[in-house]
Amino acid sequence: MCGIVGYVGKNAAVQVLIDGLKRLEYRGYDSAGLAILDKGVFSVLKKTGRVVNVEKLARKSKSPGTIGISHTRWATHGGVTDNNAHPHISSDGKIALVHNGVIENFLPLKHFLEGHGFTFSSETDTEVLSNLIAYHYKTLGGYNGNRVIESVRQSLMQVEGTYGIAVLCTDYPDQIIGARKSSPLILGVGQGEYILASDVTAFALRTQNVVFLRDDEIVCINRDEFSITTMEDNRVHASIETVDWAPDAVELGDYKHFMEKEIFEQPQSIENAMRGRFSQDSSTSHFGGLTLTPQELRHIDRILFCGCGSAWHSCLVAEHLIERFARIPVEVEYASEFRYRNAPLDKHTLVFIVSQSGETLDSLAALQESKRKGYPTLAITNVVGSTIARESDGGIYQRSGPEIGVASTKAFTAQLTILSMLALYLGRLRDMSYEDGIRFVEALKMLPQQVAQILNQAEYIQAIAHKYAHHRDFLFLGRQSLFPIALEGALKLKEVSYIHAEGYPAAEMKHGPIALISPECPSVFLATQKSIIKKTLSNIQEVKARGGPVIAVTTEECHFPKNLADDLIVIPHCHEALKPVLATVPLQLFAYYTSLARNCDVDKPRNLAKSVTVE
Ligand code: F6R
Numbered sequence: 001m002c003g004i005v006g007y008v009g010k011n012a013a014v015q016v017l018i019d020g021l022k023r024l025e026y027r028g029y030d031s032a033g034l035a036i037l038d039k040g041v042f043s044v045l046k047k048t049g050r051v052v053n054v055e056k057l058a059r060k061s062k063s064p065g066t067i068g069i070s071h072t073r074w075a076t077h078g079g080v081t082d083n084n085a086h087p088h089i090s091s092d093g094k095i096a097l098v099h100n101g102v103i104e105n106f107l108p109l110k111h112f113l114e115g116h117g118f119t120f121s122s123e124t125d126t127e128v129l130s131n132l133i134a135y136h137y138k139t140l141g142g143y144n145g146n147r148v149i150e151s152v153r154q155s156l157m158q159v160e161g162t163y164g165i166a167v168l169c170t171d172y173p174d175q176i177i178g179a180r181k182s183s184p185l186i187l188g189v190g191q192g193e194y195i196l197a198s199d200v201t202a203f204a205l206r207t208q209n210v211v212f213l214r215d216d217e218i219v220c221i222n223r224d225e226f227s228i229t230t231m232e233d234n235r236v237h238a239s240i241e242t243v244d245w246a247p248d249a250v251e252l253g254d255y256k257h258f259m260e261k262e263i264f265e266q267p268q269s270i271e272n273a274m275r276g277r278f279s280q281d282s283s284t285s286h287f288g289g290l291t292l293t294p295q296e297l298r299h300i301d302r303i304l305f306c307g308c309g310s311a312w313h314s315c316l317v318a319e320h321l322i323e324r325f326a327r328i329p330v331e332v333e334y335a336s337e338f339r340y341r342n343a344p345l346d347k348h349t350l351v352f353i354v355s356q357s358g359e360t361l362d363s364l365a366a367l368q369e370s371k372r373k374g375y376p377t378l379a380i381t382n383v384v385g386s387t388i389a390r391e392s393d394g395g396i397y398q399r400s401g402p403e404i405g406v407a408s409t410k411a412f413t414a415q416l417t418i419l420s421m422l423a424l425y426l427g428r429l430r431d432m433s434y435e436d437g438i439r440f441v442e443a444l445k446m447l448p449q450q451v452a453q454i455l456n457q458a459e460y461i462q463a464i465a466h467k468y469a470h471h472r473d474f475l476f477l478g479r480q481s482l483f484p485i486a487l488e489g490a491l492k493l494k495e496v497s498y499i500h501a502e503g504y505p506a507a508e509m510k511h512g513p514i515a516l517i518s519p520e521c522p523s524v525f526l527a528t529q530k531s532i533i534k535k536t537l538s539n540i541q542e543v544k545a546r547g548g549p550v551i552a553v554t555t556e557e558c559h560f561p562k563n564l565a566d567d568l569i570v571i572p573h574c575h576e577a578l579k580p581v582l583a584t585v586p587l588q589l590f591a592y593y594t595s596l597a598r599n600c601d602v603d604k605p606r607n608l609a610k611s612v613t614v615e
Helices: 013-027 051-061 106-115 126-139 147-158 258-264 266-274 294-298 309-326 335-341 361-372 387-391 410-429 434-455 458-468 480-497 506-511 530-545 576-597
Strands: 003-008 031-038 041-048 067-073 095-103 161-169 176-181 186-189 194-197 209-212 217-221 226-230 302-307 330-334 349-355 377-381 394-397 473-478 500-505 523-527 550-555 567-571
Touching: 003 013, 003 095, 003 161, 003 176, 013 031, 013 051, 013 067, 013 194, 031 051, 031 095, 041 051, 067 095, 067 161, 095 126, 106 126, 126 147, 126 161, 147 161, 147 176, 147 217, 176 194, 194 217, 258 266, 258 410, 258 576, 266 410, 266 434, 294 410, 302 309, 302 335, 302 361, 309 330, 309 349, 309 410, 309 480, 309 576, 330 335, 335 361, 349 361, 361 377, 361 387, 377 387, 377 410, 410 434, 410 576, 434 567, 434 576, 458 567, 458 576, 473 480, 473 506, 480 500, 480 523, 480 576, 500 506, 506 530, 523 530, 523 576, 530 550, 550 576, 567 576
Parallel strands: 302 330, 302 349, 349 377, 377 394, 473 500, 473 523, 523 550, 550 567
Antiparallel strands: 003 067, 003 194, 031 041, 031 067, 095 161, 161 176, 176 217, 186 194, 186 209, 217 226
16 A cells, blocks of 8 residues: 655656656555655655556656656545645655655644644645654754654654654755665665665666565665664664565556556466475475474474465365365464454464465464464465565465555465465375376376466357457356355456455355346356366256356366356366365456456546555
8 A cells, every 4th residue: 555666866756756656556546646856945746546647747847857756646545636646745844755654643743743833734644744844843943963864763662653754854965764664665776876665666677686674664865875774773784685576577568458458468477486395206295384294294283374355265165175185174364353252273273374475464463463362473475575485484486476456366376376385295204105196297297287287268259258248247256265265256347347256165155145036137157176076057047947047167177068158158177175276367367358348447446446455
């Protein structure tokens, strides 16, 4: 939620800030703004709507300044107005601030600051922080050290909530101060320039050398160097790491949208998730980052998976696979529920947090709660160096590359692939036979080409999407490990096309949702499991009998009766446990093309943001 960029270097800051914001727009896109500090004076541009609106203003202003901060907003406190857009300048004009997060105690602080003569022109919690920094800056009059750093430090000690911030001060024309707590902030170390940003993608084309800042650290950057201190003013010796994302991974290339690009990248991203992770005899998998030994894993009695949104759906699939292969009881919780539920957990429980971004606040809080209780807590994340990746006891990277489309696609299928491999690994530590292991590895290795086969049907699926795009309600129905995929298909459709869609276990339909069935409410059936195909076909008959249109996804070995469905999508035959991966792909294409048919903004759907760093 919200993206911030700060730049100091030799180039005009405006273009670097705008380019960075465009890459961070997936984090929020209600409004955007920037402040350039030139000759001790701020020039501030803000506008509601997309970054491009600020870019238009910037073209007219042509500021030559080489230091500045910027922000793309996902509104929390205060409506979507120019005034509420960041940066926020303190009422004495000294401090400019951009902020990602929420200042929970902003009201008492606001009253305090009003009592000291500070005034407010927005409804945001952020303006309170910029005035608070200005207040401390003023009271630190004769301070010997760096007065801005100290005033930021004193302000942050008073603040409750979360923040990733970048701060400018008119008296320090060459420096930006950054700090973070539970919101991401990364320092890019370029050639004669430094960039602060919420995410590596903001500066991936300028540098791949990064410092991942930690909570409660304050960074000061100027044209020549950077320094990091803790809230207790202790010096931090930071290491500069190199991220191995290809710079063009953040470009659209020949695609029209990131969602399209990321759907079509799946043969590669699934391959990447598996690469180097099979045993030499191809009978099991292994993961370098799992910090528990096979002996320790054998003593695990229960696994708890936590995640949000699509990541939660991948956890539901994992429940089926791990229980089936390893016979270990699995529970799945929404991260947002787990953190407050105080669930009694078995002594030998292992906790997994699944999060593409590694920054989702609820998932991070679930991780912290699990660690506080002393459970070994591992993570499956995509973003290297993300907070969840760093705070967990170990884990598995997805290697999906940057996912920029707000609706998760390639990261979700990579999660499914890794969780299937995890089920294999745990299964082989227990009762799964060598032969079954070999068979499953063979099936996993087929996935990239099978996904490519489904992608070849894109035009066909586009035609189906066009046919149904005018409908207002959809049901998605699947059973067992395909039920989470029904949930995922419904989520994808509602996210990017604003059509109301619900996912249900197919047999549950008769307990209520069947009341919705009519010619106006199509059902998407996942009819891919041979063992229960007859049951699924009966459910389809029930829908057809009530005039409901049916789109079915099936496999050849299910021998789906001709003409039963109005539209049929056939996916390749694969191992039963891998059907969730393959069945996801046509649903992603269906959602993508429906969104296009309805002229929706597919990469930036309304009200959403990719990385949800507020509660
Ligand atoms: C859906 C989607 C979201 C995310 C959720 C968790 O398309 O993208 O539901 O899956 O916000 O995000 P991560 O995985 O980054 O924790």
